[in-house]
Structure formats: C-alpha cells, structure tokens
Amino acid sequence: MRFILMRFFIWPAAFLSLTACFPAKPPAVKPSAPGAAVAKPQVAAASLPPPSVLPPPRPASPVTPPRVTIREISGITFEGVSFDSRSHRLRVVDQPGGPTSRFADSSSAAKANGGIAAVNAGFFTPEGAPLGLVVSDGKISGSWNTSSLGSGVWYEAPGGGNAITRRETLGRPGAAAMSGLLQAGPLLIENHRPVSGLEATKPSVRMLILWDGGTGWWIGRGSTCTLAQLGSALAGGSPAGWPIRSALNLDGGRSSDLWISESVSGGPLLRRSPWNRPVRNFLVLVPR
Numbered sequence: 001m002r003f004i005l006m007r008f009f010i011w012p013a014a015f016l017s018l019t020a021c022f023p024a025k026p027p028a029v030k031p032s033a034p035g036a037a038v039a040k041p042q043v044a045a046a047s048l049p050p051p052s053v054l055p056p057p058r059p060a061s062p063v064t065p066p067r068v069t070i071r072e073i074s075g076i077t078f079e080g081v082s083f084d085s086r087s088h089r090l091r092v093v094d095q096p097g098g099p100t101s102r103f104a105d106s107s108s109a110a111k112a113n114g115g116i117a118a119v120n121a122g123f124f125t126p127e128g129a130p131l132g133l134v135v136s137d138g139k140i141s142g143s144w145n146t147s148s149l150g151s152g153v154w155y156e157a158p159g160g161g162n163a164i165t166r167r168e169t170l171g172r173p174g175a176a177a178m179s180g181l182l183q184a185g186p187l188l189i190e191n192h193r194p195v196s197g198l199e200a201t202k203p204s205v206r207m208l209i210l211w212d213g214g215t216g217w218w219i220g221r222g223s224t225c226t227l228a229q230l231g232s233a234l235a236g237g238s239p240a241g242w243p244i245r246s247a248l249n250l251d252g253g254r255s256s257d258l259w260i261s262e263s264v265s266g267g268p269l270l271r272r273s274p275w276n277r278p279v280r281n282f283l284v285l286v287p288r
Contacts, residue, residue, distance in 0.1 A: 061215075063087050066116060066285065068266025069218070071239050074232065078239035079271060080220015081117045081260050083285060085162060090154070090209075090219070091284045092121065092180045094136035098128030099278035106282050107259040107270070115284035116264055119207055119219050120257040121250055122184050123149050124280035132183030133175055134281060144172045145183050152187040152248040154209055154283075156180035164211045164246035166190065182250075182283065186227065189247035194235040200228035205273075206252040209283070210238070213245030219283060221258050221271055255279045 066083040093109050095102045103109035110118035122142075123131035130142030132150040144150070146167075153170050155178040156162040162180075166187065175181055187195050188208065203224045210218040218240040222230055227249065234247050254277040260269040 064216075066264045068260055068264055068269055069220075069239050069241070070266075071237070073234070073237040073239070074229070076225050076230065076233045077223040078220060079258065079269065080119075080218050080239060081264055081267075081285065082216065082218045082240040085215045085217055086288075088116075088285055088287055089156065089160070090162065090180070090217070091115070091286050092134060092136040092182055092281060093118075093284050094130075094134055094139070094141060094281040096139075096141060099124070099280055103282070104278065105259070105272060105276070106257040106284075109282040110259055110261070110284045113284050113286060115261075115286045117219065117260040117267075117285040118258075118282050119209075119221070119250065120255050120279040121281045121283045122182050123251045128280055130280055133172070133181060134183070135176070135178050135181035136281070138179050140176055142183070144175070145185075148186045150183045151185035152183070152246075154182045154184070154248055164209065164248050182281070184248055184250050186249055187246070188227070188231040188249055189234050189244045192243060192245055194231045198227040198231045200226050202226060203229075204253045205256045206230050207250040207256050207258070209248050209250060210234070210240060210244050211246045212240070212242045216240060216242050219258075219285065221252075221256055250283075251279065253277075257282075 063084045063086050066081050066088060069082050070079045091113060093113055103112065106118035106120060122134060125131055132142055132145035134142045151167050152164060153167055153175060154164050155170065155175065158179045167183065186198060188198065189195065203226050205224055206222040208222060220239065234244055238244050254275060256273065257276055257279065258269065258271040260267040262268040
C-alpha cells in the first residue's frame with residue numbers, strides 16, 4: 001500500500017517536470033480575410049536610424065550697393081566706385097558727332113542718361129573717331145583694333161550678361177552682335193594673373209575697369225604710373241576688396257575723367273584735371 005501511494009504521487013510530478021521543459025506553442029493565427037489590412041510589425045523608435053539631414057541650399061550672396069572706394073596699393077592711389085551687376089549696369093554712351101558734340105564731360109553724360117557715376121572710356125583718333133570697335137545701344141561705330149590698345153573687350157550681351165575678355169576670344173562677328181561693347185587695352189589682369197610685357201617707361205594717370213568674374217565690378221582711376229606698375233599693383237591687391245579676375249586699361253592721361261554722384265555711398269567724387277581733353281565716349285553706371 002505504501003509503495004502504491006508513492007507511485008501515485010511520483011507520476012504527476014514527473015509529468016509537470018516534463019511540461020516545464022517544453023514551452024507552450026504560440027496561439028494559432030487565423031489567415032486574414034481577402035482584402036483585409038495586414039498589421040505591420042511595430043519597431044521601437046530608438047532602433048530606427050537617424051533621418052538624413054541635408055544642408056540647406058547655399059544662399060546667393062547679397063547684392064552690394066554701389067560705394068566709393070579709395071585705396072593705395074604699391075604707391076598707386078585708386079579711386080572709383082564698386083558695384084554689383086545684379087542691381088546696376090554699365091552703359092556705353094557714344095558721341096557719333098565727336099567729342100563735346102553731346103556731352104562736355106563724364107558728369108553731363110551721366111546726368112543726361114540717369115547715371116550715378118561715369119568714366120571716360122575708349123581711345124579715339126585726333127579727328128575724334130573711335131580707335132577700336134564701339135557698340136552703343138546696339139549701334140556699331142569704329143573698327144576692329146588689332147593693336148595692344150584694343151587687346152581687350154568689355155561687353156554686354158543681349159541677354160544682359162557682361163564680361164571682360166580677350167579680343168581673339170570674342171572675335172569681330174561676336175563683338176558686333178553685342179548690345180553694348182567697348183574695345184580698349186591692354187589687358188592688365190587675365191584669369192587672376194598679371195599680363196606680361198606691359199609698357200614700363202611712360203607713367204600717366206590711368207583709367208580702368210575691374211571684374212571679379214561674377215557680379216562684382218569696379219570703374220575708376222589710378223594715380224600716375226606705368227602700365228607695368230599698374231598691372232603689378234593690381235596683382236597684389238584690389239581697389240574693390242575682392243580678387244580681380246580681369247582688369248582692362250581704358251584711355252587715360254589727359255582724357256581721364258571720373259565722376260561719382262552724391263547718391264553713391266562715399267560720394268560725391270570728381271577727378272578731372274583743368275587741362276582735360278574732351279573725349280569720344282563714356283561708360284555710365286545706371287540702375288537696372
């Protein structure tokens with residue numbers, strides 16, 4: 001009897017021990033009805049990879065209003081106006097009848113054309129004809145100049161873009177298609193580098209136009225120096241404060257004439273000698 005009772009209690013204990021070794025089967029999942037939404041497994045937020053963070057688009061540089069700049073570089077005093085071509089543009093103002101036929105100086109040329117600044121522009125013959133190609137409001141005058149005084153070209157394309165380039169790069173047919181153009185020279189800086197072989201024996205007051213390769217421009221004058229000294233100074237510094245991609249020499253000496261109105265920050269400014277020689281054309285800075 002004692003043996004029977006022990007067997008009776010041993011079998012249930014063994015059964016419970018065996019069931020503990022085998023986990024219970026998960027409950028059966030009934031297949032979903034056709035068209036029923038299937039629940040997606042939930043993933044803890046902490047296990048998700050961080051979202052990609054893209055940098056914001058690079059904003060365009062702000063438009064800088066025109067301003068007078070005066071700076072001495074390598075003993076040369078530069079005076080002029082820097083501007084942004086997104087808000088202002090240069091306009092070639094020519095005088096088909098010759099010097100003084102329409103305007104006595106840069107001031108009168110600017111004021112008559114809504115300008116805030118102006119400089120004398122291209123070279124001309126003793127008879128007053130352009131010494132190089134000129135395009136003013138789409139009208140062509142002068143002829144293609146193959147000398148060093150015509151090695152560079154400033155132009156405004158029909159779409160409004162403008163640049164300084166070498167004469168051979170644009171070519172005569174391309175030049176004639178521009179809405180505004182002035183052939184002058186020599187180039188002083190090209191692709192951020194000084195041009196070699198510039199004249200080094202004849203000092204004179206210089207007029208010039210500078211470009212940063214984008215929307216930054218500067219027009220003005222440099223005190224008495226040779227072309228070689230001018231190119232070297234511009235290679236080492238900038239009157240406008242930004243790196244110079246291209247610099248083009250304009251007519252200087254007795255033709256030098258710079259006028260900046262009082263509406264320009266730092267103005268007014270007038271640099272025109274009493275013995276100034278009347279000129280054929282001007283570059284006038286006007287608002288867009």
